[in-house]
């Protein structure tokens with residue numbers, strides 16, 4: 001064995017101890033670590049001939065790379081939809097690396113980790129109050145979950161025309177309808193060879209809404225003359241957290257032949273609260289659902305899962321099978337994850353979620369969700385109080401979409417946001433909504449409190465003075 005490796009092998013404990021110390025300094029200090037950072041590094045570091053050993057590398061990480069890190073898992077990182085990591089999820093994530101299982105088949109190497117993944121999906125179905133008629137698996141994010149679900153939808157569409165697109169390629173245009181698809185679904189259409197422009201935009205409900213206008217949807221369905229289609233719907237749009245009407249879509253499903261996909265990346269968590277679960281009423285009728293765990297479940301990146309109705313498992317295997325001989329027997333009997341999703345080798349990605357669900361239970365996640373929504377409302381009310389800001393959309397869940405009042409201020413919005421983010425006290429993202437420059441604040445972090453709102457409001461007022469006076 002190489003002597004440096006040998007030395008490391010004999011010093012596992014001190015290496016992990018030092019990594020733990022590094023972690024504690026970051027995690028226990030998150031509130032004071034800036035949410036943005038202008039530090040850079042020269043990325044041309046030369047690879048050393050002989051190894052430094054892990055302890056020396058930890059030291060280099062500490063001095064050279066750690067200072068680049070921003071407090072994105074912290075309580076005032078409100079950009080995009082950015083979750084943090086709970087203690088249980090970090091423990092689970094670390095142990096997933098330590099045990100280093102390759103999660104594929106139940107019978108294969110690391111096989112029992114597939115059972116842990118089944119168990120975790122089963123726990124998630126209970127958390128979200130969804131039926132066991134869904135099967136699921138873990139992927140890196142909602143983008144790959146949309147890819148997986150829409151990949152099966154593509155195969156389903158071909159089947160309706162008597163074609164096998166997975167085998168022979170796409171030989172017919174695929175009809176896809178959506179009102180306000182997330183950009184990742186559009187990217188998915190490109191990755192799946194469907195084409196990012198090849199979908200029909202359904203009208204959104206009039207007024208300040210991003211949800212599907214059901215009458216317009218039905219009009220478009222009728223114009224297909226009974227041809228099949230794929231519907232991409234939303235549980236939580238990124239700008240205004242709007243939800244499509246799932247009960248109305250369920251009714252359409254009784255009349256028409258289509259694949260119904262829901263992108264519920266963060267909005268799906270409305271289901272954990274009695275106060276908000278009406279927003280997803282009827283979603284169990286979908287053929288496939290996308291949900292992120294690295295957002296509202298507050299586990300480390302990269303974690304999301306797909307849910308696809310068990311009745312479509314054969315189509316899913318046709319799409320993702322890894323064997324040359326097509327699989328013909330009972331798909332669940334010789335179940336192997338590498339035949340149902342994009343990756344072959346994969347880590348035990350379910351473990352951080354398994355830890356989190358057991359550690360905090362239904363109540364823990366209900367509290368995170370309800371607390372974040374209350375904070376979004378609190379923040380929204382606070383910023384409109386002194387009439388400098390206005391909301392661009394009602395606060396339906398955890399996202400606040402707002403702007404600086406007055407058309408004459410529109411061109412200053414971007415400078416205001418840049419200056420605000422430069423303070424390092426808070427991070428929000430720009431948006432463009434209904435023809436106006438706006439700002440989005442998204443509340444999904446388990447650590448955020450009312451005190452954080454106070455800190456941010458004070459910073460916003462200071463920043464405004466500098467930009468507008």
Ligand SMILES: *Cc1c(COP(=O)(O)O)cnc(C)c1O
Nearest residue numbers: 081141142143182184263265292
């Ligand atoms: C964040 C998000 C995605 C993309 O998720 P990734 O985890 O970044 O791949 C897709 N859809 C919605 C609604 C989202 O909020």
